[in-house]
Amino acid sequence: MVSAVEVRNISMAFGANQVLSGVDLTIDKGQTTALLGANGAGKSTLIKILSGVYSSFTGEILIDGKVVTIDSPTTAKSAGIETVHQRIDEGVIPGLTVAENLLFEKIVSGEIPRAVSLKTIVNEAEKIAEALDLNWNRSKLRNDVYELGIAEQQMLILARTLSRSPKLLILDEPTSALSVAESQNLFRFIKNLEAQGIAILYVSHKLSELEQIAKKLVVMRDGKIRNEQSAPFSWDLALKEMLGQQELGERDNFKQVQGTSVTLKLNNVQLFKESAPLNLEIKKKEVTGIIGLLGAGKTELAKVIYGADELISGSMDLEGQSYKPAHPADAVIKDIYLVPEDRAADSMIPNWSISHTATLPFMGDFSARGIIKKLAEGIRGKELVQDLKVVTTSHEAFVDSLSGGNQQKVIVGRWLQSKPKLMILDEPFRGVDIGARRDISKRVRDLAATDVAVLVLASDVDEILDVADRIIVLVEGKVVMDVKAGETSKDKIVNKMSEVA
Amino acid sequence: MNIGKLNATNGFDLRDFIVKYGFILVTVILFVWFASTEPTFRMQNTLFSMLKFTSVVAITGLGVTLTMVVGGLDLSVGAIAGLSVTLSAMTMVIYAQTGAVALVVVLLGGALVGLFNAFLIVVLKIPDLLATLATMFTIMGLKLVPVDGQSVSSGLILRDGSVAPGKFTPGFLLIDRAYLGPVPLPVAIFFFLAFVVWIFLTKTRWGRVMYAIGSNPEAARLAGVRVQRYRALAYALSGVFASIGGLILSSRIGQGDISAGNSLLLDAVAVSLVGTSVLGMARPNAWGTTLGAVLIGIVITGLTIKGFPYYAQDVVKGLVLLTALIFSFTLSRRKSRFVPAV
Structure with a gap:
C-alpha cells in the first residue's frame, strides 16, 4: 500500500496538558483507516492538526512522501486534506438555497459566475445530486437550506466536500446524525472514493460501522497510539486498549423487569401533521426503549411529552389525570424530566x-x-x-x-x-464513550428500579438493547413493534426499523 | 481568532493580567494622575460632584446591564429618561401636583414603557434591538405631543392662554440636592441600586437564571425556565431604572427640558459594555457597570478641570469604550455571548 498521508512524531500540549505525545500514523491510499478512542484520547486534536486548525504542534506531516506545512485550514485544503466535522450547523450557510449551498465553493471561487440565475445553479446542483444518488428534486434544491433535516444537511456537507476530490478525507463521526439507510449511502460514497485512490480517515464510536468500512484500525488513548490492526480486527483487544485498565467484560446482563402501573398514556397523539395517531402506555418500574431512524419522531415524541413542542392532536394522561404541558416548566413541576438530544445546544x-x-x-x-x-x-x-x-x-x-x-x-x-416520575433520555449516548455509557445505563436502570418510568430514545439498536426492558420501534411517527426486550433480537428490530410505513 | 486562543503559556500571562486588571489599573492611574496634577481634583467636593454627575448614567446603565444579562439590549433607556423629565414637569407644573405624585407617575411611566418593550419582544417576537429602537423613536416623539413640543417650566403659557398653575416643588428638587451625611443623595441612590443589582444578579435565583438565559436560552427553557417571563422582567426593570435616572435628571435641571436624556443612551450602553470587561468577566455585571460609570466620570471631570473642550469628552468616551471592547472581545479568552444579534 502506498501512503497518502504520513504523520511523524506529532506532539501537542495545551498549557500543562499534553494532549498528543509522539504520534506516528500512516494513512494509506485508497482505503479507510479507522480512528478509535474514548473522549479525550486526542482524536479531535489530531484531526484538527491535520485540517489546519491547530498550528502550534511539533512533528511533521508528509503528503505523498513530501513534508508539507499545514498551518491553516487553507493550507490543509490546498494540500488535499478535507475534513467533515461533526457539527453540522457550522457547515451550511443559512439564507442560501440548498442548490447554492451545494455549489458554494464553486460560486465563491468564481467557477460559477456570480450573476448567474438560480435556475442555472439549480440545474448544476441537480446534476451533482443525481450523481451522488441524493434523491433531491428541483423544488427541494430551491428551498432554504434550513428546511432540510439534520441528516440531509449532513449529506449536503458531505456532497460538497466529495465534489472537490481530496487526497485525504477526514470524517469525524459522520453518521452520528444519519439513519441506517443514509449511512449505507455514505459508505457507498466512501467505497467509490477509495476506488479513486482517496485515503479516508474515519472517526466513529460505532464499531459495526468501522467493521464494515475500515481496512485498518488505529486506537488512541491519552494522546498516544496504543494499537494498530489490519482487518479482520480483534475488537476485544481494540476496546481494551481504548479503555485502558478498565476491564470490558460482557454486556451487563441485567434482569429484565416488567412495568407495573401506567405512568403516562398517550391517546391518539400525532407526531407529524400527516402521521398516524399514536397510542402508547409508558409504565413505571421499567425502562422503555424507543428505537427509530432519524425522522421517525423520537425527538418530537420526547419534546411533546416534555411540553417543549406543541401537541398537534391527541391527548395525554399522567397517572390517570389529564396532562397538558404548555411549557417544559409544567412538565418539571409534575416530575417529568428530559435529557435532550443535542447536549451543546440544548x-x-x-x-x-x-x-x-x-x-x-x-x-x-x-x-x-x-x-x-x-x-x-x-x-x-x-x-x-x-x-x-x-x-x-x-x-x-x-x-x-x-x-x-x-x-x-x-x-x-x-x-x-x-425523584422523577418519568425520565426521558433522548439519544443519551451520542458522543459518549463506552465507559461513561455503561455508568449512565446502570444509573438509569437503578432509577427505574425505584418506581420510576424511564423512556430512552435512540437510533442505535445496541444502545437500546443495553438498557431497555421493553422495546418499541417507531417508524414515521407510528409504533410498528412493541415487545419485551427478551423476546426479540437485533435482527428483528433492524428489520422492523427499515419497514416502510 | 480561535488560533490565537491556543497559544497559552505557563506561569504569568500578561494578556490574562491585562484582561483581568487592566481596567481597574487604568482607572487608578488616571485618578492618581489627575489628583497629583490638579489640586481641585483632590477635593472631596469634586469627588462627590463627579460621582453625582455620573449617577444618572450609572443608574440607567444598571438597567441596560439587566437587559444585557438576558441577552438583549435596551436602546430606549435614554428616551425613557427624557420621558420621565417631561412627565415629572407636566405633573407638577401643568397639573400642579406634588413631587410625590410626580415620582409615582414617572416610575409607573418607566415601568409601562419597559413592559411595552417586553410585549414587543416576547409576544410580537421583534428582535430586542429593533423593538427598543422603535420604542425609543416613538416615545421621543410622543412625549412632545401634550406639551406642544415645548420645554415645561413654571410660567408656561398653556394652549388656552392661561399660565401653568404649578412649579417644580422644593421637595422634588431635593432629590438631586439633598445629602445623606456627606454623600449627595443621587450618589447614595446610585450605590444602593448598584448593590441591589449586584445581589440580585449574583446571589439570587432570579439573577442566576437570567445569566443562563443570556448564555443559552434554549438550554434554559429545556431546564424548565420560563425564559420569556424573565426577559419581560429585565425590560420592565430597565424601564424603571431609566426612569429613576430621569427623576434625578429632572430634579437637577428643574424644568421639563425636552432635549434631556438625549445623550444618555450612548453613555448608559457604553458603561454597561465597559463593565463587561472589568475583571475579565466577559459578561455584564453590576460592579463592572458601576466601575465603568465611575471611570468615565473620572476621565470627564479630570479633562474638564484640565481645560479640555467639551467635544473632547465624546472622543474620550469613545476611546474608553473601544478599549473595553478590545479587552472583552479581542483579548479575553472567554467567549462573550452577551451582545444580541440583529
Missing part, C-alpha cells in the same frame, strides 16, 4: 460549573427567599460528581471543559436529585 450553558448546571432546574430548592444557598449547591455538585462518577478536577469545573461522556453524566445526574 443542555449546556457555556462557562457554567457542574454545581450551577446541576441546580438550574431546581433553583427554588436551592434558595431561601430567593437567595441562593451556596453551601447546599456545592454539596449537590459534589454528590452528583460522586453519584455518576464524573471525571473532573472539581465540582466547580466548567461543564464544557469535560469530555462528552462526563458532560452527559452531569446532564443526566442533575435530574436525579429530585
Whole structure:
C-alpha cells in the first residue's frame, strides 16, 4: 500500500496538558483507516492538526512522501486534506438555497459566475445530486437550506466536500446524525472514493460501522497510539486498549423487569401533521426503549411529552389525570424530566460549573427567599460528581471543559436529585464513550428500579438493547413493534426499523 | 481568532493580567494622575460632584446591564429618561401636583414603557434591538405631543392662554440636592441600586437564571425556565431604572427640558459594555457597570478641570469604550455571548 498521508512524531500540549505525545500514523491510499478512542484520547486534536486548525504542534506531516506545512485550514485544503466535522450547523450557510449551498465553493471561487440565475445553479446542483444518488428534486434544491433535516444537511456537507476530490478525507463521526439507510449511502460514497485512490480517515464510536468500512484500525488513548490492526480486527483487544485498565467484560446482563402501573398514556397523539395517531402506555418500574431512524419522531415524541413542542392532536394522561404541558416548566413541576438530544445546544450553558448546571432546574430548592444557598449547591455538585462518577478536577469545573461522556453524566445526574416520575433520555449516548455509557445505563436502570418510568430514545439498536426492558420501534411517527426486550433480537428490530410505513 | 486562543503559556500571562486588571489599573492611574496634577481634583467636593454627575448614567446603565444579562439590549433607556423629565414637569407644573405624585407617575411611566418593550419582544417576537429602537423613536416623539413640543417650566403659557398653575416643588428638587451625611443623595441612590443589582444578579435565583438565559436560552427553557417571563422582567426593570435616572435628571435641571436624556443612551450602553470587561468577566455585571460609570466620570471631570473642550469628552468616551471592547472581545479568552444579534 502506498501512503497518502504520513504523520511523524506529532506532539501537542495545551498549557500543562499534553494532549498528543509522539504520534506516528500512516494513512494509506485508497482505503479507510479507522480512528478509535474514548473522549479525550486526542482524536479531535489530531484531526484538527491535520485540517489546519491547530498550528502550534511539533512533528511533521508528509503528503505523498513530501513534508508539507499545514498551518491553516487553507493550507490543509490546498494540500488535499478535507475534513467533515461533526457539527453540522457550522457547515451550511443559512439564507442560501440548498442548490447554492451545494455549489458554494464553486460560486465563491468564481467557477460559477456570480450573476448567474438560480435556475442555472439549480440545474448544476441537480446534476451533482443525481450523481451522488441524493434523491433531491428541483423544488427541494430551491428551498432554504434550513428546511432540510439534520441528516440531509449532513449529506449536503458531505456532497460538497466529495465534489472537490481530496487526497485525504477526514470524517469525524459522520453518521452520528444519519439513519441506517443514509449511512449505507455514505459508505457507498466512501467505497467509490477509495476506488479513486482517496485515503479516508474515519472517526466513529460505532464499531459495526468501522467493521464494515475500515481496512485498518488505529486506537488512541491519552494522546498516544496504543494499537494498530489490519482487518479482520480483534475488537476485544481494540476496546481494551481504548479503555485502558478498565476491564470490558460482557454486556451487563441485567434482569429484565416488567412495568407495573401506567405512568403516562398517550391517546391518539400525532407526531407529524400527516402521521398516524399514536397510542402508547409508558409504565413505571421499567425502562422503555424507543428505537427509530432519524425522522421517525423520537425527538418530537420526547419534546411533546416534555411540553417543549406543541401537541398537534391527541391527548395525554399522567397517572390517570389529564396532562397538558404548555411549557417544559409544567412538565418539571409534575416530575417529568428530559435529557435532550443535542447536549451543546440544548443542555449546556457555556462557562457554567457542574454545581450551577446541576441546580438550574431546581433553583427554588436551592434558595431561601430567593437567595441562593451556596453551601447546599456545592454539596449537590459534589454528590452528583460522586453519584455518576464524573471525571473532573472539581465540582466547580466548567461543564464544557469535560469530555462528552462526563458532560452527559452531569446532564443526566442533575435530574436525579429530585425523584422523577418519568425520565426521558433522548439519544443519551451520542458522543459518549463506552465507559461513561455503561455508568449512565446502570444509573438509569437503578432509577427505574425505584418506581420510576424511564423512556430512552435512540437510533442505535445496541444502545437500546443495553438498557431497555421493553422495546418499541417507531417508524414515521407510528409504533410498528412493541415487545419485551427478551423476546426479540437485533435482527428483528433492524428489520422492523427499515419497514416502510 | 480561535488560533490565537491556543497559544497559552505557563506561569504569568500578561494578556490574562491585562484582561483581568487592566481596567481597574487604568482607572487608578488616571485618578492618581489627575489628583497629583490638579489640586481641585483632590477635593472631596469634586469627588462627590463627579460621582453625582455620573449617577444618572450609572443608574440607567444598571438597567441596560439587566437587559444585557438576558441577552438583549435596551436602546430606549435614554428616551425613557427624557420621558420621565417631561412627565415629572407636566405633573407638577401643568397639573400642579406634588413631587410625590410626580415620582409615582414617572416610575409607573418607566415601568409601562419597559413592559411595552417586553410585549414587543416576547409576544410580537421583534428582535430586542429593533423593538427598543422603535420604542425609543416613538416615545421621543410622543412625549412632545401634550406639551406642544415645548420645554415645561413654571410660567408656561398653556394652549388656552392661561399660565401653568404649578412649579417644580422644593421637595422634588431635593432629590438631586439633598445629602445623606456627606454623600449627595443621587450618589447614595446610585450605590444602593448598584448593590441591589449586584445581589440580585449574583446571589439570587432570579439573577442566576437570567445569566443562563443570556448564555443559552434554549438550554434554559429545556431546564424548565420560563425564559420569556424573565426577559419581560429585565425590560420592565430597565424601564424603571431609566426612569429613576430621569427623576434625578429632572430634579437637577428643574424644568421639563425636552432635549434631556438625549445623550444618555450612548453613555448608559457604553458603561454597561465597559463593565463587561472589568475583571475579565466577559459578561455584564453590576460592579463592572458601576466601575465603568465611575471611570468615565473620572476621565470627564479630570479633562474638564484640565481645560479640555467639551467635544473632547465624546472622543474620550469613545476611546474608553473601544478599549473595553478590545479587552472583552479581542483579548479575553472567554467567549462573550452577551451582545444580541440583529
